[in-house]
Amino acid sequence: MAVLIYAENWEGKFKKLTFELASYGAQLASMIQTQLVAVSIGEVADEELLKLGNYGVSKVISLNHPQLQSFDSRQITRAIAQVAEQVEASALVLSANNSGKALAPRLAVRLKAGIASGVNQLPTSISPFVVSKKVFSGGAFASLTINTTVKILTLLQNSMELKEQIVSCTIERFEPTLDGGLTSPKVLESHKHAGKILLSDAEIVVSGGRGMKSADNWAPLLELAELLNAATACSRPISDEGWRPHDEHTGQTGKIIAPNLYIAIGISGATQHIAGVSSSKCIVAINNDKSAPIFESAQYGIVGDAAKVLPKLIDALKVIKNK
Template identity: 55%
Template structure:
């Protein structure tokens, strides 16, 4: 019996979100009194794998089948489901991220398992198995009871946190026995922006809206983000106007993010925008309109013109970084 957790790596490295995921899987495994087994696909150095022990992984299964070089949803699902079956998994845990969304549903069908995505807490009960998850983009929470023998969960990022626990870890190779003729996702081109902070991973985010007045005013915003080491985002009207790329749009129909800090500059906070950022730990709103709904959702607020306030924030951030 086990809890299986898929720990994705990026160029052979794990991220904080991987550790959060292992912490979460380990917490469930402890309740169930079973092992926590991480699955790692591709080449990851041993010292990286060993770190997973700090968060409660008892075992890592390394899967290196060549069919998995490109993300083929079906192939990944086959490998993970096979490992889950071989280890008699009761619960399979994914991150609710790009890969999790792509693979987890297929794994659920292979295991005839009920699935809950975007889970925000440890199970409320284990028998029956009930989890809590965001619904209506965080406007409400739902309690979902999963009735199948095996359960597939994906964890909303930054909702559980990293919990250290020292266990001893073994590393094993696992052959997923894939039939390469069945998997044919062909990768033609890959475009990545290097050096830029990935929005969905960013712990700090600085975001601009229509109150910025013009695309020419983004300089200080980017400067503030650079000083803080934050990602940059924007509201929908700004993306629709072409002031900023669509990849920066956060909100109901854009990206949903949950950073530790979200600074909203000149964004009124329409319900659709809040839906994408309301899970942020700390929210700052800067707006000229005292009635802007964002002030209801924010922890800190500044009333005034963003273009006048931004330089002050940049200056203060510079001073802060110089002293820390």
């Protein structure tokens, strides 16, 4: 028996979310009194793989197969399912990111496993297996019972504290049996946004809405973000108007994020916007309308015009940083 996590890598390196996953997996494994195993796909140096041992992973199963080099969810599903069967995984945990969302449902069918997606806490009970998840885009929570022997969970990014737990960790190579006759999607082009803090990875996000008045007023917002080492986001009208790129749109139909701190500047807080940010640990709102709904979701607020408040906030932050 084991809890199995899918330890995704980015060009051979793990990210914070990989260790969040391990931290979650280790606590889940101790609840069901079993070991924590990780599966890694692609070329990752042993030194990197062994870092998982700092977060409770006692075994890493490493796969490197030419047919797994491009992200074909059908092939990767087969490979992970074979590992899950070999270690007799009773629970499989993936990140609720792009690849986790692509793999988890396929694995659920392959392993006949019930799935709870986008969880942000440990199960409340193991037998029956009950875990809480957000539904109606944050309008309610559901206690979901998984009725199958194997359970699959996807974990929201930034919802789990890293919990160091050093254990002795071994690496095992695994050769999956793949169907050579299957045609994978062919990658024609690939774009990477280099050097930018990813919205999904960011612990702090600074976001602007209509109250910023014009695309030309974004400089102070960007300066604030840089000072805070934050990613930048925006509300839907802003990306629709082309003031900011579409990949910054945060909200129900855009990106759904859960940073530690979300600073909403000139955003009124429509239901659809809140749906994308309601899991943030702390929301700060700066808006000139005291009755704006954003203040219902915010922990801290300043009533004022963005153009006037931002420079003062930046100055105050510089004072703190220079201390």
